[in-house]
Amino acid sequence: MLEIKDLHVEVEGEGTEILKGVNLSIGKGEIHAIMGPNGSGKSTLSKVVAGHPEYEVTKGDILYNGESILDLDPDERAHAGIFLAFQYPVEVPGVTNNTLLRESYNTIAASRGREELDPLEFEDYIKDKLELVEMNPEFLNRSVNAGFSGGEKKRNEIFQMAVLKPQLSFLDETDSGLDIDALKTVAEAINKLHGSEDSVVLVTHYQRLLNYIEPDFVHVMIGGVVAKSGGKDLALKLEDQGYEWLNAYGTVNGEG
Amino acid sequence: MVKPENVQSSVLHDLAGYAPDSDNALMKKVREQSLTHLNGSQFPTRKHEDWQYTDLKPITRTEFFPFNEAGIQPAINVEKYFIPESDRSRLVFINGEYQEKYSSIGGLGNGVTVGNLSDHIDESAVEEFLNELVDYDNDPFVHYNGLMFGDGVYIHLEKGSKAEAPIHVLNLYTDSEKAYIATPRMLVIAEEESDVTIIEDHIGLSDNTYMTIPVCEIKVEKGAHIHHARIQRDSLSAIHVSRPIAYVEKNSEYHAYTITLGGKLTRNEPKVIQEDEEVDFTLDGLVLIDGEQVADTHSTMDHRFSHAESHQLHKVVVNGNAHSIFNGKIFVRKDAQKIDSFQENRNLLLSRDGLVNTKPQLEIFADDVLCSHGATIGQLDPEEVFYLQSRGMTEQKAKEVLTYAFALETIENIKVDSVHQLLIDEVYRYTKANNVAKVTA
Numbered sequence: 162m163l164e165i166k167d168l169h170v171e172v173e174g175e176g177t178e179i180l181k182g183v184n185l186s187i188g189k190g191e192i193h194a195i196m197g198p199n200g201s202g203k204s205t206l207s208k209v210v211a212g213h214p215e216y217e218v219t220k221g222d223i224l225y226n227g228e229s230i231l232d233l234d235p236d237e238r239a240h241a242g243i244f245l246a247f248q249y250p251v252e253v254p255g256v257t258n259n260t261l262l263r264e265s266y267n268t269i270a271a272s273r274g275r276e277e278l279d280p281l282e283f284e285d286y287i288k289d290k291l292e293l294v295e296m297n298p299e300f301l302n303r304s305v306n307a308g309f310s311g312g313e314k315k316r317n318e319i320f321q322m323a324v325l326k327p328q329l330s331f332l333d334e335t336d337s338g339l340d341i342d343a344l345k346t347v348a349e350a351i352n353k354l355h356g357s358e359d360s361v362v363l364v365t366h367y368q369r370l371l372n373y374i375e376p377d378f379v380h381v382m383i384g385g386v387v388a389k390s391g392g393k394d395l396a397l398k399l400e401d402q403g404y405e406w407l408n409a410y411g412t413v414n415g416e417g
Numbered sequence: 418m419v420k421p422e423n424v425q426s427s428v429l430h431d432l433a434g435y436a437p438d439s440d441n442a443l444m445k446k447v448r449e450q451s452l453t454h455l456n457g458s459q460f461p462t463r464k465h466e467d468w469q470y471t472d473l474k475p476i477t478r479t480e481f482f483p484f485n486e487a488g489i490q491p492a493i494n495v496e497k498y499f500i501p502e503s504d505r506s507r508l509v510f511i512n513g514e515y516q517e518k519y520s521s522i523g524g525l526g527n528g529v530t531v532g533n534l535s536d537h538i539d540e541s542a543v544e545e546f547l548n549e550l551v552d553y554d555n556d557p558f559v560h561y562n563g564l565m566f567g568d569g570v571y572i573h574l575e576k577g578s579k580a581e582a583p584i585h586v587l588n589l590y591t592d593s594e595k596a597y598i599a600t601p602r603m604l605v606i607a608e609e610e611s612d613v614t615i616i617e618d619h620i621g622l623s624d625n626t627y628m629t630i631p632v633c634e635i636k637v638e639k640g641a642h643i644h645h646a647r648i649q650r651d652s653l654s655a656i657h658v659s660r661p662i663a664y665v666e667k668n669s670e671y672h673a674y675t676i677t678l679g680g681k682l683t684r685n686e687p688k689v690i691q692e693d694e695e696v697d698f699t700l701d702g703l704v705l706i707d708g709e710q711v712a713d714t715h716s717t718m719d720h721r722f723s724h725a726e727s728h729q730l731h732k733v734v735v736n737g738n739a740h741s742i743f744n745g746k747i748f749v750r751k752d753a754q755k756i757d758s759f760q761e762n763r764n765l766l767l768s769r770d771g772l773v774n775t776k777p778q779l780e781i782f783a784d785d786v787l788c789s790h791g792a793t794i795g796q797l798d799p800e801e802v803f804y805l806q807s808r809g810m811t812e813q814k815a816k817e818v819l820t821y822a823f824a825l826e827t828i829e830n831i832k833v834d835s836v837h838q839l840l841i842d843e844v845y846r847y848t849k850a851n852n853v854a855k856v857t858a
Binding site for chain 2: 211212213214215234235236238239240244245247250251253254255256261264265268269304321325
């Protein structure tokens with residue numbers, strides 16, 4: 162489903178290379194975890210896949226369902242079924258969750274050949290999605306993320322994922338800022354949402370999310386490259402031994 | 418005609434000779450006072466500190482004519498601007514002149530008097546307050562209004578009365594062959610524990626050049642509440658120079674919301690003056706400008722007694738070559754303790770060539786007060802744009818939505834539904850019409 166080939170990325174206009182040749186392959190129906198210390202480039206990778214304009218791809222390619230998406234705008238990637246749950250969800254005062262979600266749902270539905278929903282149909286449609294993440298329906302009439310706690314924002318991201326039904330989801334540090342109960346709720350929701358037709362990439366600093374969501378593959382990013390890939394045992398080893406033993410793998414380009 | 422003394426003549430001084438006559442003693446007094454003050458007031462230039470950012474060429478380079486020489490056209494589609502909530506509480510003025518046939522003032526309940534000022538000129542409240550509440554030293558605009566106005570708005574609420582519907586003051590400005598100057602006038606007296614909502618509209622019916630100088634005197638007596646929305650949709654060639662002033666007594670509330678959409682040059686100088694303890698007042702503003710528009714707000718919130726809460730959120734969106742100026746004076750006098758005052762000026766700059774000047778001006782002489790203020794000038798946050806795009810919105814749509822959301826906050830407080838909706842539509846039209854994405858890309 163997603164094929165990342167020798168991806169080199171700089172911050173637009175700054176010339177500092179952040180991703181230095183990432184290779185990653187994600188198949189249909191799989192769950193991947195990308196781990197790594199701060200500054201390893203894992204959040205950048207998620208944003209680049211979603212099309213953040215701040216980053217410039219200088220080399221390599223991202224193929225989604227066999228086609229390069231580098232020329233697509235973020236909204237076109239969303240239409241194609243790519244979703245990014247933000248590490249720091251943005252507050253949008255003045256736009257209600259309901260307005261944003263229905264607008265999003267319908268534009269994405271239109272481009273993916275699903276039926277658009279009118280306000281009443283939409284209300285029905287999202288009812289069980291709210292229950293899934295245990296969100297109060299009052300959230301719908303509040304401005305997007307405005308005044309939400311860190312945990313509420315993260316929950317809202319997964320709620321949006323539930324509503325938009327993406328084919329490929331990058332969940333960037335969704336576990337941070339969640340207490341243990343909220344973490345369980347969110348993890349269960351992700352497990353329920355995940356099916357054989359869609360893929361999920363969990364980007365996380367810690368292993369604890371993986372206690373609740375079992376990944377098929379674990380990758381460790383260090384210094385802008387994927388330093389090591391493996392099964393879920395790799396995550397346990399990281400929990401046990403930290404990232405230091407992997408540093409040798411990450412210095413292939415002469416940097417840490 | 419008396420010539421100005423010690424001041425250079427200006428369009429306002431030149432047209433003073435056309436002041437109307439009146440047999441009424443009060444009106445005579447008001448005009449004499451105003452003429453004396455006008456003749457002692459210098460027309461501003463950019464050398465005055467309060468005018469240093471404001472380009473007055475739209476006034477100084479225009480030749481203005483008295484009404485009978487301006488080729489005034491009749492008003493068209495007047496009914497289009499009526500609001501349903503004020504079906505029986507509406508005053509209509511065309512170029513400052515009262516229009517009985519379009520007005521309707523039967524639906525306000527006991528104790529509420531609404532009408533044309535010149536029909537109520539003999540009432541004791543008018544004699545007590547008319548032209549006594551203006552407080553604009555050396556300001557030729559306010560005195561020009563005092564000299565020229567004949568008709569005007571009179572709103573009087575007796576003790577304990579409540580206006581049952583919002584009062585709609587509809588000021589229309591008609592097309593003309595030559596530029597003219599209108600001088601709308603308002604006097605609002607809300608006695609103890611009374612309550613009224615006023616919607617003050619200024620609408621240009623065409624794209625001609627005119628100047629309007631609305632002067633509004635407001636007295637909010639003990640425990641009274643006034644909600645005052647001022648919506649300016651003048652012609653894009655027009656000049657709008659307004660002087661609304663409100664005096665707030667003990668336990669009273671005055672909340673004003675000024676929305677500036679039209680006009681080539683707008684200069685608003687709202688003032689609120691605290692007359693006793695325990696008051697609550699608001700001077701919010703929303704400015705949406707584009708092209709060559711200049712919108713200037715110089716406000717004053719004068720805290721003279723203890724225990725006041727005051728609030729000022731002034732939001733501005735600038736596009737094209739437009740220019741916004743904000744100067745917010747907050748005075749807290751020596752013995753005015755326990756003041757809680759909030760001022761924020763937020764500017765959203767959508768274009769490369771737009772310009773914003775902002776100056777919060779706090780003068781605090783008391784020591785136990787809480788005064789927060791802030792001014793920001795920024796563009797749309799790229800992270801917010803990306804967030805909405807990642808949810809499927811096009812870049813243009815995302816920028817429209819964010820601009821719309823920025824502007825919306827100020828109009829949320831306007832509690833008359835149809836006006837609220839009208840403003841939502843205006844904000845939406847502004848964000849659409851300006852093709853936000855194109856100019857910010």
